Amino acid sequence: MSEKTLKHKEVIVIQDILGSNKKIAAEIRSKLEARGILTVNFMSSPGAGKTALLEKIADRLKSGYRMAVIEGDIETERDAERIRAKGVPAWQITTGGACHLEAKMVAKILPELPAGLDFLFIENVGNLVCPAGYELGERLRCVLLSAPEGDDKPKKYPKAFTTSDCLILTKTDLIPYLPYDQEKAKKEALELNPRLKVFVTSAVTGQGLDELVDFFIASLRRPPHA
Amino acid sequence: MSEKTLKHKEVIVIQDILGSNKKIAAEIRSKLEARGILTVNFMSSPGAGKTALLEKIADRLKSGYRMAVIEGDIETERDAERIRAKGVPAWQITTGGACHLEAKMVAKILPELPAGLDFLFIENVGNLVCPAGYELGERLRCVLLSAPEGDDKPKKYPKAFTTSDCLILTKTDLIPYLPYDQEKAKKEALELNPRLKVFVTSAVTGQGLDELVDFFIASLRRPPHA
Numbered sequence: 001m002s003e004k005t006l007k008h009k010e011v012i013v014i015q016d017i018l019g020s021n022k023k024i025a026a027e028i029r030s031k032l033e034a035r036g037i038l039t040v041n042f043m044s045s046p047g048a049g050k051t052a053l054l055e056k057i058a059d060r061l062k063s064g065y066r067m068a069v070i071e072g073d074i075e076t077e078r079d080a081e082r083i084r085a086k087g088v089p090a091w092q093i094t095t096g097g098a099c100h101l102e103a104k105m106v107a108k109i110l111p112e113l114p115a116g117l118d119f120l121f122i123e124n125v126g127n128l129v130c131p132a133g134y135e136l137g138e139r140l141r142c143v144l145l146s147a148p149e150g151d152d153k154p155k156k157y158p159k160a161f162t163t164s165d166c167l168i169l170t171k172t173d174l175i176p177y178l179p180y181d182q183e184k185a186k187k188e189a190l191e192l193n194p195r196l197k198v199f200v201t202s203a204v205t206g207q208g209l210d211e212l213v214d215f216f217i218a219s220l221r222r223p224p225h226a
Numbered sequence: 227m228s229e230k231t232l233k234h235k236e237v238i239v240i241q242d243i244l245g246s247n248k249k250i251a252a253e254i255r256s257k258l259e260a261r262g263i264l265t266v267n268f269m270s271s272p273g274a275g276k277t278a279l280l281e282k283i284a285d286r287l288k289s290g291y292r293m294a295v296i297e298g299d300i301e302t303e304r305d306a307e308r309i310r311a312k313g314v315p316a317w318q319i320t321t322g323g324a325c326h327l328e329a330k331m332v333a334k335i336l337p338e339l340p341a342g343l344d345f346l347f348i349e350n351v352g353n354l355v356c357p358a359g360y361e362l363g364e365r366l367r368c369v370l371l372s373a374p375e376g377d378d379k380p381k382k383y384p385k386a387f388t389t390s391d392c393l394i395l396t397k398t399d400l401i402p403y404l405p406y407d408q409e410k411a412k413k414e415a416l417e418l419n420p421r422l423k424v425f426v427t428s429a430v431t432g433q434g435l436d437e438l439v440d441f442f443i444a445s446l447r448r449p450p451h452a
Binding site: 009073074075076078099148150155156159174177 | 235236239242243271272273299300301302304323325351352353354355356372374375376378379381382383384385397399400403404
């Protein structure tokens with residue numbers, strides 16, 4: 001929700017929720033950094049390809065690294081089951097209606113994470129709006145934008161782009177069949193946030209996946225906040 | 227947000243917002259029905275094709291009917307401009323962050339609607355979660371699901387499907403290039419809500435658009451709640 005549309009008491013409650021979330025997120029971040037785990041929060045619209053991307057990342061990391069996944073959805077265990085089928089431990093959070101993950105939901109899972117973990121990927125609820133307001137303790141935040149969604153989306157949904165570290169353009173294999181200008185999408189996102197590191201990917205053709213995984217590995221070895 | 231994840235005072239505030247929204251929506255519905263206007267609320271993920279569908283509806287209605295459009299977005303006038311380019315009056319609501327339209331936003335526009343209107347289409351903010359909780363005074367609620375989003379979405383985002391009257395499957399022209407089972411998507415949505423009237427459409431090939439527009443015209447002529 002936006003404070004613009006709310007009454008005073010509503011604003012107070014929303015501020016309480018966000019303040020409390022930020023505090024829990026900071027605790028999570030500190031615990032995960034102390035364990036040397038790189039935590040990545042994936043945000044996007046429904047169907048932009050978050051789970052497919054995680055499946056491909058799992059294939060590429062399995063030989064040398066240990067990863068785990070937290071899946072956020074309104075309902076169903078489907079995404080966690082897809083990740084487990086890759087031999088990767090996965091926890092499904094079903095929010096039962098909530099439109100985003102909150103740090104307190106992630107905090108409950110921390111004690112269950114296995115030792116020796118290198119990466120924790122968090123797949124947020126499919127929603128290009130609400131998740132952007134809630135830190136989950138991640139070091140890297142990645143927004144996915146799929147080609148079929150259209151090149152006009154960054155400025156229509158700015159917060160997901162202004163708060164992210166990476167932009168992952170997905171489903172590029174579909175571009176020949178779409179009225180989609182990839183350069184326009186990229187340019188618009190970079191106008192909102194020039195710090196965005198951009199990856200151009202397809203889970204079908206494999207385009208850009210090695211570069212993305214190499215970037216995560218390089219980020220793992222870099223000390224936090226360097 | 228879901229009540230499951232909230233504290234008592236937060237639940238009270240959310241209930242206040244929803245109760246007040248429902249009341250304003252009922253007033254809007256009553257005013258629009260009295261004027262003989264059929265109001266349709268379109269909900270979907272970002273990029274599912276709501277605006278493209280409205281452009282095609284405008285082409286088909288222009289010879290015999292008067293329509294207007296209310297566009298909801300976080301930011302930008304882009305969608306309203308696309309609709310105005312079709313010669314259709316359009317009002318852009320930019321929520322400035324809010325993840326859905328609320329009835330009070332729609333209420334402000336009612337005095338500006340022209341006389342003799344047959345249809346009012348409301349394009350909600352692109353979000354498959356939050357808009358489902360907010361009635362806007364519509365007689366018909368339509369959820370769009372685009373083929374590239376995937377056939378597993380209805381049960382992952384159930385409320386948009388359980389609260390709708392129509393399911394409009396969009397971008398069917400892309401099916402040959404996708405791992406997408408249209409019958410599965412349809413079956414899953416109908417399991418959630420057997421009352422859904424299903425339309426299979428493509429704004430590119432024109433598939434299903436005449437049937438959809440005929441349905442809206444037939445609904446216009448049917449008295450409310452018949």
